[in-house]
Amino acid sequence: xxxxxxxxxxxxxxxxxxxxxxxxxxxxxxxxxxxxxxxxxxxxxxxxxxxxxxxxxxxxxxxxxxxxxxxxxxxxxxxxxxxxxxxxxxxxxxxxxxxx
Numbered sequence: 001x002x003x004x005x006x007x008x009x010x011x012x013x014x015x016x017x018x019x020x021x022x023x024x025x026x027x028x029x030x031x032x033x034x035x036x037x038x039x040x041x042x043x044x045x046x047x048x049x050x051x052x053x054x055x056x057x058x059x060x061x062x063x064x065x066x067x068x069x070x071x072x073x074x075x076x077x078x079x080x081x082x083x084x085x086x087x088x089x090x091x092x093x094x095x096x097x098x099x100x
Contacts, residue, residue, distance in 0.1 A: 003041075005033040 010030045014021045021029065075088055084091035
């Protein structure tokens, strides 16, 4: 692993996020974050430079279907399974004190 995340760093970030971690959790998260950063270093090391010609060579046009417009489902059949319907629309309970 290229960079080891310390327990102090984990505890600092946890305090910024107002999270309380016990020492065992902090140690576990430090290990897991170190592994994640190690994987990021592996990805960063990849050579991803491609010419415009090479960039889309992998697309197999033969598997793409024609984009054809067709009728959609009828509103009545869509709303049939809804628990609450009002004026031919889904009715959902108000959130955050909105509505009645």
